Amino acid sequence: QKEVEQDPGPLSVPEGAIVSLNCTYSNSAFQYFMWYRQYSRKGPELLMYTYSSGNKEDGRFTAQVDKSSKYISLFIRDSQPSDSATYLCAMSRGKNFGNEKLTFGTGTRLTIIP
């Protein structure tokens, strides 16, 4: 069983829809949670970064962490064609662990249809 599970999709939604992307994990030591966006033939770009449980909002993007369920989500409101990309969740045990190493999900490919 992988430490981090992510539905690979692909996921296609019409422009303007709300998108929900999710990851589950098994390691309760994870404290830092990230979402990266990766456009085709580009490197991952950090989108959202949260610590422990709760919500964090940045414009049209909301990251949600539920540590009790070991479940994280990324919501995209008013989705745009420019949001079409692969979204990777990532997590780590955090700075107190020493050398921070990220564990990634496999990514969800999202297409926003105009």
Add this chain to the structure above:
Amino acid sequence: NAGVTQTPKFQVLKTGQSMTLQCAQDMNHNSMYWYRQDPGMGLRLIYYSASEGTTDKGEVPNGYNVSRLNKREFSLRLESAAPSQTSVYFCASRWGGDQPQHFGDGTRLSIL
């Protein structure tokens, strides 16, 4: 704002050839990382350097070596390339503490 720069962007090798992938960052970051990305496998850590002068193995280090040349540069070497090493290789860096990693645009490597 160059960020993390990887060279080359593309490379084709024959089995048994050697190759060094270069990575440089201009953000004064302390830690640097090498990942490979394969379909259905996600990003997997090959080696990392927590600070200048140190390197450690990640999840999939076999067949690779690294050198932290200075604070800016971290290279990945394939001594005898194998078809199983066909992948997209990403370098990343971060300052430290609770700061996140920043990635380059990758090197696409094919081994025939």
